[in-house]
Amino acid sequence: xxxxxxxxxxxxxxxxxxxxxxxxxxxxxxxxxxxxxxxxxxxxxxxxxxxxxxxxxxxxxxxxxxxxxxxxxxxxxxxxxxxxxxxxxxxxxxxxxxxxxxxxxxxxxxxxxxxxxxxxxxxxxxxxxxxxxxxxxxxxxxxxxxxxxxxxxxxxxxxxxxxxxxxxxxxxxxxxxxxxxxxxxxxxxxxxxxxxx
Amino acid sequence: xxxxxxxxxxxxxxxxxxxxxxxxxxxxxxxxxxxxxxxxxxxxxxxxxxxxxxxxxxxxxxxxxxxxxxxxxxxxxxxxxxxxxxxxxxxxxxxxxxxxxxxxxxxxxxxxxxxxxxxxxxxxxxxxxxxxxxxxxxxxxxxxxxxxxxxxxxxxxxxxxxxxxxxxxxxxxxxxx
Numbered sequence: 571x572x573x574x575x576x577x578x579x580x581x582x583x584x585x586x587x588x589x590x591x592x593x594x595x596x597x598x599x600x601x602x603x604x605x606x607x608x609x610x611x612x613x614x615x616x617x618x619x620x621x622x623x624x625x626x627x628x629x630x631x632x633x634x635x636x637x638x639x640x641x642x643x644x645x646x647x648x649x650x651x652x653x654x655x656x657x658x659x660x661x662x663x664x665x666x667x668x669x670x671x672x673x674x675x676x677x678x679x680x681x682x683x684x685x686x687x688x689x690x691x692x693x694x695x696x697x698x699x700x701x702x703x704x705x706x707x708x709x710x711x712x713x714x715x716x717x718x719x720x721x722x723x724x725x726x727x728x729x730x731x732x733x734x735x736x737x738x739x740x741x742x743x744x745x746x747x748x749x750x751x752x753x754x755x756x757x758x759x760x761x762x763x764x765x766x767x
Numbered sequence: 768x769x770x771x772x773x774x775x776x777x778x779x780x781x782x783x784x785x786x787x788x789x790x791x792x793x794x795x796x797x798x799x800x801x802x803x804x805x806x807x808x809x810x811x812x813x814x815x816x817x818x819x820x821x822x823x824x825x826x827x828x829x830x831x832x833x834x835x836x837x838x839x840x841x842x843x844x845x846x847x848x849x850x851x852x853x854x855x856x857x858x859x860x861x862x863x864x865x866x867x868x869x870x871x872x873x874x875x876x877x878x879x880x881x882x883x884x885x886x887x888x889x890x891x892x893x894x895x896x897x898x899x900x901x902x903x904x905x906x907x908x909x910x911x912x913x914x915x916x917x918x919x920x921x922x923x924x925x926x927x928x929x930x931x932x933x934x935x936x937x938x939x940x941x942x943x944x
Contacts, residue, residue, distance in 0.1 A: 573799045573800075574798065574799055574800065574801060574802030575799065575800045575801075576800060576801050576802065577801070577802040581800075586801065586847055587846065587847065587850040588850075589797075589800050589801060589847075590801075590847045590848070590849075590850030590851040590853075590854060591850050591851070591853060591854040591857075592854060593793060593796060593797045593800065593801075593805070593851060593854065594805075594850065594851035594852060594853065594854020594855045594857075594858065595854040595855070595857050595858035595861070596789075596793040596796070596854075596858060597790070597793050597794075597797075597805050597851070597854065597855050597858060597907075598854060598855035598856060598857065598858030598859035598860075598862070599858035599859065599861060599862045600781075600786055600789045600790045600793060600858075600862075601790070601855070601858075601859060602858070602859035602862035602863055602866075602868075603780060603781045603786065603862040603866065604780055604781050604783060604786030604787070604790070605779075605780040605781075605783075605786075607859060607863065607868070608874060609874055609888075610874055610875075610876070610943065613943045615929075616932050616933055616936040616943075617936060617940065617943060617944050619944070621783075622780075622783045625783035625784055625787055626783050626784075626786050626787040626790060627787065627906075627910075627911065628787065629783070629784050629786075629787025629788055629790075629791060630787045630788070630790035630791040630794060630911060630915075631791070631911055631914040631915050632791065633787065633788050633790075633791020633792060633794075633795065634791040634792075634794035634795045634798065634804075634915035635914065635915045635916075635917065637791065637792070637795040638795060638798055638915060638916065641795075641799065646799075647798075647799055651802050652798055652802055652803075652916050653802055653803040653804070653916070654916055654917075654918045655903055655904060655908070655909060655912070655913050655916075655918045655920045655921065656903070656920065657918065657919040657920040657923065658903070658920070659923065661901045661902070661903070662901070662902055662903070662909070662920050662923040662924055662927065663923060663927050664898075664901045665898045665899065665900070665901025665902030665903070665909075665924070665927070666898070666902055666923065666924050666925075666926070666927020666928045666930070666931060667898070667927055667930075667931040668894050668895075668897055668898030668901065668931075669894070669895050669898035669899060669902060669905065669906070669924075669927070669928045669931070670898075670927065670928045670929065670930065670931025670932035670933075670934070670935065671894050671898075671931055671932070671935050672890075672891045672892065672893070672894030672895030672896075672897075672898055673891070673895065673906075673928060673931075673932045674891075674932045674935045674936055674939045675887050675888075675890050675891035675894060675935075675939060675942075676887060676888045676889075676890065676891015676892050676894070676895060677887075677888065677891065677943070678888070678891065678892070678895075679807070679895060679905055679906035679907070679928075680807035680808040680811065680895060680896075680899065680905045680906070680907065681805075681806075681807035681855065681905070681906065681907040682906075683892065684807060684852060684855050684856055684859065685855065685859035686874075687856070688855070688856045688857075688859035688860040688863065689859060689860065689862075689863030689868050689869050689870070690863075690869055690870050690871040690872060691872060691873070691874055692871060692872065692873045692885070693873050693874055693875065693884050693885060693888040694888070696885050696888040696889050696892065697888040697889070697891055697892035697895075698811075698892060699889065699892060700888065700889040700890065700891060700892020700893040700894075700895070700896060701808065701811050701892045701893070701895055701896035701899075702811055702814070702815055702896065703889075703892070703893050703896065704892065704893040704894060704895065704896025704897035704898075704899075705808070705811055705812050705815045705896040705897070705899070705900060706815050706819075707893070707896075707897060708832075708896070708897045708900040708901075709815065709816075709819070709830065709832045709833055709900070710830075712830065712831055712832035713831065715900075715901070716831065718901065719900075719901060724919060726918070727918070727919035727920070728917045728918065728919065729917050729918065729919045729921070729922050730917055732919050737917060740917065752784075765943075765944055767874070767876075
């Protein structure tokens with residue numbers, strides 16, 4: 571097995587930062603050209619006038635997931651070496667709810683605010699600035715949040731194992747759900763009054 | 768009139784499914800090369816930790832939160848996200864330049880002033896930054912990359928972020944529509 575390349579030592583770790591720059595450029599390029607530098611376009615998903623977020627996000631997650639499963643099946647990548655973000659249920663839910671509120675207030679998420687800032691959106695620059703403040707406040711007030719932060723630990727949990735199914739079956743179900751969501755979104759988009767932005 | 772402006776908009780941006788497919792390939796390449804996904808808020812965290820560490824290393828040492836991210840055996844990927852975000856800025860700039868979208872502006876609904884928009888953007892960014900620490904990542908690092916690697920946390924983050932934004936959408940509608 572050759573992948574993941576840097577953790578396996580297939581290519582040296584001196585390439586790490588270079589890979590970050592190149593892959594980040596791809597990330598930023600695709601986000602911007604999909605329209606993610608516009609807060610009003612992003613907010614459309616929450617009011618039904620533009621579902622670009624849902625379409626891009628779900629398609630990307632599925633493409634990468636299925637690709638990773640194939641790579642793993644073909645022996646190109648060792649799945650056990652892929653980083654699995656640990657699950658702390660309480661913290662993930664609390665964090666998600668706060669982030670959702672931030673999303674609807676600010677119209678961006680961190681990655682998209684960088685894209686907006688890069689093309690001159692001043693609201694995106696201010697949003698990015700707000701993130702620094704928010705992270706600083708969290709870090710300083712950490713003793714207050716510590717209990718929630720470590721709440722509901724499940725370790726490096728995989729969703730298919732929690733649901734008691736194989737990775738492949740889970741991926742298939744997710745694809746069906748996504749296609750259904752795309753169809754519903756397209757219907758809603760047609761019915762909701764257009765918003766000019 | 769209305770249809771033609773919608774069509775123009777469609778031409779200006781990538782087809783969303785094609786864009787999503789490309790984004791998926793970038794994410795897959797990232798996991799194949801680094802063993803980790805993409806991210807955004809992590810780079811801000813690294814910068815905050817670094818800044819505080821420069822001003823007051825003692826404070827970082829004492830803090831239970833900061834100290835987790837500064838140690839002797841620094842993970843080789845620890846600054847990866849900072850480079851990645853520099854790449855994001857460059858990539859988005861190139862895309863905006865090619866499409867003729869480079870322009871200083873404050874984008875907001877005609878129903879609110881620029882000032883209101885900026886205040887909301889600041890507060891939104893603040894909340895998102897705070898929440899991303901509980902979530903151990905944001906929409907990119909926790910939700911998108913988490914889902915692609917089948918992490919339970921990724922699916923919880925995705926449902927909580929979007930569920931909460933839908934829940935609060937009604938109260939903030941005048942800022943957008």
